[in-house]
Amino acid sequence: MQKNQHADLNLLWGELILEELARLGVQHVCMAPGSRSTPLTLAAARQTKLQQHLHFDERGLGFYAMGLAKASRAPVAIITTSGTAVANLLPAVVEAWLTQVPLIVLSGDRPPELIDCGANQAIHQPEIYGQYARPVNLPTPDLAIAPQTLLTTVDEAVCNQQSPVHINCMFREPLYPQDLQAPLAQELHHYLLPLQRWQGHAKPYSQYSRLISGQLPSRDMLNRFAHGQGVIIAGTLDAAEQPAQLTELAAKLGWPLLTDAQSQLRQHPAAIGNIDQLLQQPKAKALLERADRVLVFGGRLLSKRLIAYLAQQDWQSYWQVLPSQQRLDPNHKAKEIWLTPLTAFASLDWPRSSAANWALELITANEQLHQLFRQQIDNGPFGEAQVIRAIAATQPGKQQLFIGNSLPVRLYDLFAPVTADAAQTYTNRGASGIDGLIATSCGVAAHQQRPTTLIIGDISALHDLNSLALARQAKGPLVLVILNNDGGSIFNILPVPDEQVRQRYYRLEHGLEFGYGSAMFGLPYNRVEDLQAFNDAYQEALAYNGASVIEVRVSQTQASEQIAQLGQWVRQS
Secondary structure, three states: OOHHHHHHHHHHHHHHHHHHHHHOOOOEEEEOOOOOOHHHHHHHHHOOOOEEEEOOOHHHHHHHHHHHHHHHOOOEEEEEOOOHHHHOOHHHHHHHHHHOOOEEEEEEEOOHHHOOOOOOOOOOOOOOOHHHOEEEEEOOOOOOOOHHHHHHHHHHHHOOOOOOEEEEEEOOOOOOOOOOOOOOOHHHHHHOHHHHHHHOOOOOOOOOOOOOOOOOOOHHHHHHHOOOOEEEEEOEOOHHHOOOHHHHHHHHHOOOEEEOOOOOOOOOOOOEOOHHHHOOOHHHHHHHOOOOEEEEEOEOOOOHHHHHHHHHOOOOEEEEEEOOOOOOOOOOOOOEEEEOOHHHHHOOOOOOOOOOOOOOHHHHHHHHHHHHHHHHHHOOOOOHHHHHHHHHOOOOOOOEEEEOOOHHHHHHHHHOOOOOOOOEEEOOOOOOOOOOHHHHHHHHHHHHOOOEEEEEEHHHHHHOHHHHHHHOOOOOOEEEEEEEOOOOHHHHHOOOOOHHHHHHHHHOOOOOOOHHHHHHOOOOEEEEOOHHHHHHHHHHHHOOOOEEEEEEEOOOOHHHHHHHHHHHHHHHO
8 A cells, every 4th residue: 555545544444433423323523633633533524424523622622522422312422632632531531431421532542663662642542541431442544454343343332332432543644645535546445345335324334232121020019119108219310311200100109209409300399309408307307217118210319418318227128220230329238220211110000109198297398498498598698509599490491500519519409499390400420520510511502502501619610711612612591600709618518627727728719700711711701799680690691692601709608607507497497
């Protein structure tokens, strides 16, 4: 093969990979600039089936891709060059692995002869993500390797995969073809002859059936399980799983439905949303301790009190329903795990429980807490919980909420209001890091340009500030609400033993604001210090077709003091 045809074969392999990924359901490809990934970049540029997204920072790009994957519920491809560009994706890959988000990393790499010899930008890339991604290490493109081998390799790695895949692509130079419009050389045309049938349709080369567990409990098992005082717990669930069916199941059984912030049901009027606070209330906790069976949908609970409740109860029967096999129970309780869609399990022929309505008092206690929050938060001093409740009550059925880690997601879990309809909620609660939150929310917003609000703390926003470059690409309303309490106020509610140590080593007081940062990226900006100003700015931002920033300035201790005060009232009620 002539030297310039190496570049053509590199590009051909890139085109085969991208075409097959599109046939496997990939809708979006995210790219960062680089030379060694040129065959993949040029292939993506010529691929009409994939929406293209560009960003200069691989770390932010990875989280942006994860947001796209969460919103589209489909795999998303990421193209990076060699070296530390690949390593910069690790935080997003870890989060995606923990939460089963199918990212597909396509990394350009040096060929074997340029590794461990001082060649520029050459590191060990195969299996760089360890257990957090399935590795696929491709050889350098070669006519001796049949193209159908390449396709079956991609198919087997990607089909039925719910976690990240890393396809490492070693390319020899030259990387740039002389003419992108030139027809295929005769040698390459002959190379593709085995793929003529594949080229004539739009299906993957290998067509794998879906892995679906069909095992469900029998009628007799349902009768025995329902014979007692039970609770239903909704953990982390995707809106596509139709979690609202759990309210119907709870009504049929006559058991209370306890909801996590990530269940899509936290604000549902038929659910017990204030479970974290109810477990502080002596009467409610004593009532819940009478339960002898539990039905858990999903996992990854936010509330430590709810996790402790599951751990401390001596359950006679413990069932957990998951869409795929995972170990999602830090308490390691003995249980029966059903691998099946939520809809299939909830729609079984469930009997009425023999102890139906055993916990009706929880409804009254839950409503009393809602009244307390309306009085003490909505009509109280301006603060972070007040802002989060205002956001959660605004256009709930028309927008998406992305809730940041540390304090924001806890405030939502503690104090979110009841609404007739609820926004679809997203979080990054696998590794629960503060990195990439702006980028992920931008990816969520970008899939269908639905109105989206990000609630994020100031330290998290500073950590991902350059992802404002992604935000400026938004076509629909994207509101970035930054709760600026001048540091990591989550540590105010953690048992740091010394106040000076807390301030110096944990809170990281910074004295910064976000107006100039917003201006640098050309984003509309408002700074607010009272509820009326926030509501006005928020309505304006939701009406704007693009990204905008609202900075909420509050004191360092407002949220922690309010949490402590409300907790004291709850425990004494």
